[in-house]
Amino acid sequence: IAEKQVDHDFWGRPEEMTMNRTAFKVTTDAPGSDVAGAVSxxxxxxxxxxADLDPVYANQLLNHSKQLLHFAxxxxxxxAESFPDISQAIYISxxxxxxxxxxxxxWLYKATYEEEYLNKTESMLxxxxxxxxxxxxxxxxxxxxx
Numbered sequence: 001i002a003e004k005q006v007d008h009d010f011w012g013r014p015e016e017m018t019m020n021r022t023a024f025k026v027t028t029d030a031p032g033s034d035v036a037g038a039v040s041x042x043x044x045x046x047x048x049x050x051a052d053l054d055p056v057y058a059n060q061l062l063n064h065s066k067q068l069l070h071f072a073x074x075x076x077x078x079x080a081e082s083f084p085d086i087s088q089a090i091y092i093s094x095x096x097x098x099x100x101x102x103x104x105x106x107w108l109y110k111a112t113y114e115e116e117y118l119n120k121t122e123s124m125l126x127x128x129x130x131x132x133x134x135x136x137x138x139x140x141x142x143x144x145x146x
Contacts, residue, residue, distance in 0.1 A: 037100030
């Protein structure tokens with residue numbers, strides 16, 4: 001079975017997946033600003049949830065979120081372009097990554113209130129669709145940024 005079909009041949013919960021699955025990672029040579037930005041945003045949102053319950057863990061989440069945003073911004077590129085064999089037919093990551101960088105930055109701003117992240121978001125706005133976005137999607141998060 002082609003690697004890209006393994007996930008799609010199993011329609012159950014991830015925790016029940018027992019088959020071998022190849023892992024891929026974004027690197028400086030194979031960037032994925034869209035993936036890194038999305039994970040950065042998720043970590044920032046999680047840090048808000050854990051801020052009162054476990055401040056040490058919340059701070060770890062924020063530190064990793066900051067690292068991922070820095071990586072996404074410095075080593076720009078789409079996941080689909082770095083891994084075309086697995087992404088083209090199934091995991092198409094969209095046509096831009098700027099919205100995920102802005103999404104990561106605005107969540108970091110919400111978690112830290114540090115102006116540099118608001119400024120980063122505002123600097124990314126011109127790269128996104130003009131006007132109101134009609135929906136929030138897995139490959140297009142500019143509606144959430146706006």
